[in-house]
Amino acid sequence: MNIYEGPELRKRPANFTPLSPVSILKRAERVHGHRIAHIHGDIQRTWAEVADRCRRLASALSKRGIVKGDTVALLAPNVPEAHECTFAIPMLGAVLNANNTRLDAGTIAYILDHGDARVLLVDTELSNVAKAALEQSGRDILVVDIEDSQGPGGHRIGSVTYDELLNEGDPDFPYKLPDDEWDALALNYTSGTTGRPKGVVYSHRGAYTNAVNNVISWSMPHFPVYLWTVPMFHCNGWCFPWTIPLLGGTNVFLRAPRAGAIFDAFADHGVTHLGGAPIIMSLIASATADEKRDFTQKIEMMTAASPPPASIIAAIEELGINIIQVYGLTEVYGPAVVSAWQPEWDDLPKNEQARLKARQGVSIELEEDVLVLNPDTLAPVPWDGDTQGEIAIRGNVVMKGYLKQEEATETAFRDGWFWSGDIAVQHPDGYIEVRDRAKDIIISGGENISSIEIENALYTHPEVALVAVVAMKDDKWGEVPCAFVERTEGASVSEDELIEHARGKLAGYQRPKRVIFDDLPKTSTGKILKTELRKRV
Numbered sequence: 096m097n098i099y100e101g102p103e104l105r106k107r108p109a110n111f112t113p114l115s116p117v118s119i120l121k122r123a124e125r126v127h128g129h130r131i132a133h134i135h136g137d138i139q140r141t142w143a144e145v146a147d148r149c150r151r152l153a154s155a156l157s158k159r160g161i162v163k164g165d166t167v168a169l170l171a172p173n174v175p176e177a178h179e180c181t182f183a184i185p186m187l188g189a190v191l192n193a194n195n196t197r198l199d200a201g202t203i204a205y206i207l208d209h210g211d212a213r214v215l216l217v218d219t220e221l222s223n224v225a226k227a228a229l230e231q232s233g234r235d236i237l238v239v240d241i242e243d244s245q246g247p248g249g250h251r252i253g254s255v256t257y258d259e260l261l262n263e264g265d266p267d268f269p270y271k272l273p274d275d276e277w278d279a280l281a282l283n284y285t286s287g288t289t290g291r292p293k294g295v296v297y298s299h300r301g302a303y304t305n306a307v308n309n310v311i312s313w314s315m316p317h318f319p320v321y322l323w324t325v326p327m328f329h330c331n332g333w334c335f336p337w338t339i340p341l342l343g344g345t346n347v348f349l350r351a352p353r354a355g356a357i358f359d360a361f362a363d364h365g366v367t368h369l370g371g372a373p374i375i376m377s378l379i380a381s382a383t384a385d386e387k388r389d390f391t392q393k394i395e396m397m398t399a400a401s402p403p404p405a406s407i408i409a410a411i412e413e414l415g416i417n418i419i420q421v422y423g424l425t426e427v428y429g430p431a432v433v434s435a436w437q438p439e440w441d442d443l444p445k446n447e448q449a450r451l452k453a454r455q456g457v458s459i460e461l462e463e464d465v466l467v468l469n470p471d472t473l474a475p476v477p478w479d480g481d482t483q484g485e486i487a488i489r490g491n492v493v494m495k496g497y498l499k500q501e502e503a504t505e506t507a508f509r510d511g512w513f514w515s516g517d518i519a520v521q522h523p524d525g526y527i528e529v530r531d532r533a534k535d536i537i538i539s540g541g542e543n544i545s546s547i548e549i550e551n552a553l554y555t556h557p558e559v560a561l562v563a564v565v566a567m568k569d570d571k572w573g574e575v576p577c578a579f580v581e582r583t584e585g586a587s588v589s590e591d592e593l594i595e596h597a598r599g600k601l602a603g604y605q606r607p608k609r610v611i612f613d614d615l616p617k618t619s620t621g622k623i624l625k626t627e628l629r630k631r632v
Contacts, residue, residue, distance in 0.1 A: 114276045115185065116337035124145075129141055133345075138175065163189065175348060188278060192283070195542070201228075201231060210294055239260055308460055362388035380411055396418050465527065478523050580612050
């Protein structure tokens, strides 16, 4: 033992507090309680009011028996109630499971079962799919209806509404921080790119770290006005539900991103920041004259998912919106790599600036390391912008692991790294650029789609002999699934018939948008050459 390990230097409540996003709300209420926290249509609430509602929700759930380690599922678009759940549920030590609103009932049922959900809060617009999921699941859980006054309505399926539940709660509920910052905070499911979705578990420490890192990577000032175009079910909104209150900012909610609504928010609410996949950039760039509104403030936009074309970046920036690109996965809390801007690039031609911004970049400031490694030798690839390897990440902003899947977790964490499955190069300046997806993931409008899942669905048609699905470029969605099919001998199934066949087995965004009948190229061992098919589309 050295002199710095004595009992007088031990950790104690006065000098050591577990890192948790829960602590962010307490400060936001004390320091920024009078500031507007939520804007949703004609609804406006201050941070003091939001904190009150969060305590009431936590208290009401506690009275209903929810305790540390319980899973509380959510199925809702970007509404204030979804944001309140990001604080209220962790206040109990419970785990928030926010679900993709585009999922089919069967997948939602699987998630409810796999995550042992005890509560489901559901927006009434999604009540039909939620009801079907609950029937398939067979779980006896508390269902809470979110009746959004700004939404299209829908029928109730629960035993209590969100507002009724709040009325059960104590506004002075004495919540506390987690006993251990490594405790689970959120459960987010992958898009099932290799079959069944995997449950990615976040810790309080990781979520807090990434919430703070967002401020650094984006050079965010105090009092931002943040427009919610990133779904809060995507990596808990890239941890921005906790970043915005940290800065005393304002959340402007959109149930669904539309060009007109986005420009209205720019003009009416003074939006300063927003995020989203390249499809959101395309929405803004292709807005009609009727949809566009003038705005005077400088707007910062963070984009991720499929790499945005340099031309789209240039078009967005002509509107007065500055772009920063990030790269990440569900397993790393959203952004883990940022296309950090260098001041010496300011004088470069605009097209060259756009090209540089289209690269994924370097590790975020509070991530320990991100490199492109040779997956066989584990050595970093040369920084030559040409040699390909796999993106590997390690540090505090990496998941705890996959729920109930020890083998998959060990595989993902091989040799002290999280292996992303994405193929990239590393340029001489250290910036990473994604070149391909090792698992044939299709990213459509920010959603990850499994080519294998689509192939399996099409294989159930009796006239399909062979099928391979690859990404096809699409002006609106970035990428959409394209299926190459070999028919069985004498078969005459058509493109429309196969797409209709997929309707009963896949969610709308997963269905192939085109089916091409052709002989599939194969290796000598019979493996289909998807690289050749990509060239064809």
